[in-house]
Amino acid sequence: MASPSVDFARQNQQRFLNELKDLLRIPSVSTAPEHKHDVQRAADFVAAELRRIGMENVEIIPTKGHPLIYADWLHASGKPTVLCYAHYDVQPAEPLNEWISPPFEPAERNNNIYARGAVDDKGQLWMEVKALESLMRAHNGKLPINVKVIFEGEEEVGGESIAEYVRKQKAKLKADFALVCDTELFAPDLPTLCVGLRGLVYTEIEAQGAKTDLHSGMYGGAAPNPLFALIEIISKMKDAKGKVLIPGFYSKVKAPTAAELKAWKELPFNEEHYRKTEVGSKVLTGEPGFSVLYRTWARPTLEVHGMPGGFVAAGAKTVIPARASAKVSMRLVPNQDPEDIFKRFSNFVKKHTPKGIETKIKVWSKGPACVVGTDNKFVKASTEAMREVFHKETVFIRSGGSIPIVTDFQDVLKIPSVMMGFGLPDDNLHAPNEKFHIPNFHRGIESLCLFFEKLGKS
Amino acid sequence: MASPSVDFARQNQQRFLNELKDLLRIPSVSTAPEHKHDVQRAADFVAAELRRIGMENVEIIPTKGHPLIYADWLHASGKPTVLCYAHYDVQPAEPLNEWISPPFEPAERNNNIYARGAVDDKGQLWMEVKALESLMRAHNGKLPINVKVIFEGEEEVGGESIAEYVRKQKAKLKADFALVCDTELFAPDLPTLCVGLRGLVYTEIEAQGAKTDLHSGMYGGAAPNPLFALIEIISKMKDAKGKVLIPGFYSKVKAPTAAELKAWKELPFNEEHYRKTEVGSKVLTGEPGFSVLYRTWARPTLEVHGMPGGFVAAGAKTVIPARASAKVSMRLVPNQDPEDIFKRFSNFVKKHTPKGIETKIKVWSKGPACVVGTDNKFVKASTEAMREVFHKETVFIRSGGSIPIVTDFQDVLKIPSVMMGFGLPDDNLHAPNEKFHIPNFHRGIESLCLFFEKLGKS
Secondary structure: OOOHHHHHHHHOHHHHHHHHHHHHOOOOEOOOHHHHHHHHHHHHHHHHHHHHHOOEEEEEEOOOOOOEEEEEEOOOOOOOEEEEEEEOOEOOOOOHHHOOOOOOOOEEEOOEEEOOOHHHHHHHHHHHHHHHHHHHHHOOOOOOOEEEEEEEOOHHHOOHHHHHHHHHOHHHHOOOEEEEOOOEOOEOOEOEEEEEEOEEEEEEEEEEOOOOOEEHHHHOOOOOOHHHHHHHHHHOOEOOOOOEOOOOOOOOOOOOOHHHHHHHHOOOOOHHHHHHHHHOOOOOOOOOOOOHHHHHHHOOEEEEEEEEEEOOOOOOOOEEOOEEEEEEEEEEOOOOOHHHHHHHHHHHHHHHOOOOOEEEEEEEEEEOOEEOOOOOHHHHHHHHHHHHHHOOOOEEEEEOOOOHHHHHHHHOOOOOEEEEOOEOOOOOOOOOOOEEEHHHHHHHHHHHHHHHHHHHHO | OOOHHHHHHHHOHHHHHHHHHHHHOOOOEOOOHHHHHHHHHHHHHHHHHHHHHOOEEEEEEOOOOOOEEEEEEOOOOOOOEEEEEEEOOEOOOOOHHHOOOOOOOOEEEOOEEEOOOOOOOHHHHHHHHHHHHHHHHHOOOOOOOEEEEEEEOOHHHOOHHHHHHHHHOHHHHOOOEEEEOOOEOOEOOEOEEEEEEOEEEEEEEEEEOOOOOEEHHHHOOOOOOHHHHHHHHHHOOEOOOOOEOOOOOOOOOOOOOHHHHHHHHHOOOOHHHHHHHHHOOOOOOOOOOOOHHHHHHHOOEEEEEEEEEEOOOOOOOOEEOOEEEEEEEEEEOOOOOHHHHHHHHHHHHHHHOOOOOEEEEEEEEEEOOEEOOOOOHHHHHHHHHHHHHHOOOOEEEEEOOOOHHHHHHHHOOOOOEEEEOOEOOOOOOOOOOOEEEHHHHHHHHHHHHHHHHHHHHO
16 A cells, blocks of 8 residues: 555644644534524635645635535546535534533544534545645645545535536536545444435424414313324324335335345344444334344435424423424435425325314425446445555445435436445434544545545556 | 592502513513522512502512412401412513513503513412502501412412412411402403313423434434324324323313303303404314313313424434423313323323333423302402492303412312402413403402402491
8 A cells, every 4th residue: 555645644644633623613504594604614614725735726606505615626637537525514513411522622532533523524525635635745736636526515404505506517517426425434444335325305394273372271172283283193104113104105115136135134233232332222113024224224214303383491381382393304215206205295294284283394305315336447446445444345335314416416417426434333423422533534535545546547 | 339449549550550560570480490580589579569568477488499478467357368369470481583572571552561471470460469559558558358468489380389388387378268360351341250270280201212312314214213202102192183092081070060051151252253363273173062161161181382302493404313302281170180190191101102212201280170169258249349340240260271279279278269360361371472451450450459348348
């Protein structure tokens, strides 16, 4: 693994980490209007660094939502072109009282860096930037392949702006493949390529009963309760075993191939260990007859995330709320069409809305599942690069999460994505105490350096 | 209606109202720990006024929760003794953005005074205090009957401290009857005595699934969701028509008498008007075969008031929460035992808790229903007094709300309660834009003056 760019990266590990901490200090929570300015600040921070390391045509592109960042370096004539993707926005940090150290004050413990966005996805975005810097510095200001960068600030809220931009700027973003760093290793020290993602339809059902909040003593027995109505509706959506009961929900589901299912069985996965250390519940739930990996990677699901409305502070308030809502999402698998699923969902809600209640459905995000091919030179070079860094064969997995942009790259730009992610299963994504294992941050940078160097030689 | 005390009250209407506004400015929200000091301030304010008008032995009695206020004047030898009850604490004001004027800055509009607590119950407490002042001033510093005052600051959170105090201080609080001003007129200008109240069991079901919040992409299909578990449990508690399905829930229910049901039918009640103007929903709900008044006054109900947990801010967060809870209450009718009902409720929750979830139940308050007799001289004098002020016959109604202290007065002190209330059905109790119709504030004072003068002559 003699590589001048890897050498440079190793010599600059502490600086790279310190820079990442500065980025993590910016609370770029994309869903929170009060953090809009912070999201902009994060974009400015990243764009400035792209300029500093020598990337060209660096742009902060305003959108209806949060800005996109573009940059390129296109002087490797005859070499392939990569489109590097990552996102600089983060999930909300709530519940704040469960963080051991504050979410936007990065703290090191046990060789991990703790902060909201550490691994999802600022840490992995920074890997890409630092790999580009290392390559530039090691090759006299040149890159071994052509590079375009597109970073977004709306991944956690559906990514509408980048989806629109990709459709409008096909020529500008044209590349041979996309690099997406927003996934995880299957196990510590096990190099992993993610080749499938679930889709997502995230909705909020808004229910209205009386015109104003009412006293449950005076009106209990006569006034409709939108919170109870939501309970009635949602309880009918899924049975106790986890099977979704919306008619036609499973009709288009495409099962994984026999070869894929066989490979999943060979992965180092201990269900009991997963239950205890990752989930921490008494039992695991979900559809009988499917393994945990099958259920979370290749079966669609329906979850409730929160039910705003009524009285939710400590204590008792005897109110029948006028309005309440429920955040309900569905994860989709290949061949399920988000439009079709949303229509079935809406019809179901409409059909089961009790009398006296009016329901409306807001869509927060909507994107299909995606499975990417593995028989191309980009996948081959990336698996070789990771093998050299980790000294192990790379495994192919799917993820239960959703990265709608991968589908857009495939469908709109007609390019495959290489999903190289360096998170760990216990990194607490979207939860308190999110972390990134520091050695994986550095191994990610090294893997990307080798990957691009290999492609530059091919 | 020639009465020197009524004359005094009429000459001082503006001052009485201004004083009430001062009391309304104190945000004595008893359920909110951050308002503990304000609740104390409200107690101080009321006690100081009782002292000023000439009441004796005024005490602010500390409790485990919020203070009680006691006062008396016992020099009407041979005359009856009344125990005057009201409460100076209020409900939370949320949702704040639905108030036309701020909840703790009293505003006059259309001859109403708008503020949290205007009618429930500071306005009605102040009626009692101002009636006592008017009587004192009109009768050379004397009252026509013996008076004991007990005001509490925990009515909106279950009233534990007064319940305990009543049990411990039976002799001190001994009286011939209690006056409770915390109810409403059945219709504008229609003098009303409330003779029945529903009981209340207010619980919070706390559910725990995984040890920490999880990403619904990664774990959806394997991790238990406590929010969905609560939906499953609560959906089974009540059918679509409003019938509670907890086994044995209705087994002890005592129906109203035929005479009472006949009297209710004669009340000026227009269901369509009630639906449109008070509830404002498309239809009314509740058990078929029972009238609206029957359903809200004499049938037990079950409501959900709020479901804390998960992500409830604007936007989308793909979280499977580790913990969630549901505030669920039941209104009880005569002969339903709160302990028995709570036991049945707990067993039901336990039985229907899905695997992978642990549930615990917190009780926020618990008290039985109460029906008071109407064949005593106190009820007769009060109905006469109101007839003279309103020029109409008084009607007997029940309320669907709960005033547990009325049950305690009956069971522990062995005295009947006269529930004279001057609120209106559209006063927005427990809701935004709570109000008190200003003429009713003054008519309440006058009615109480005449009531006590009549008892003093009898």
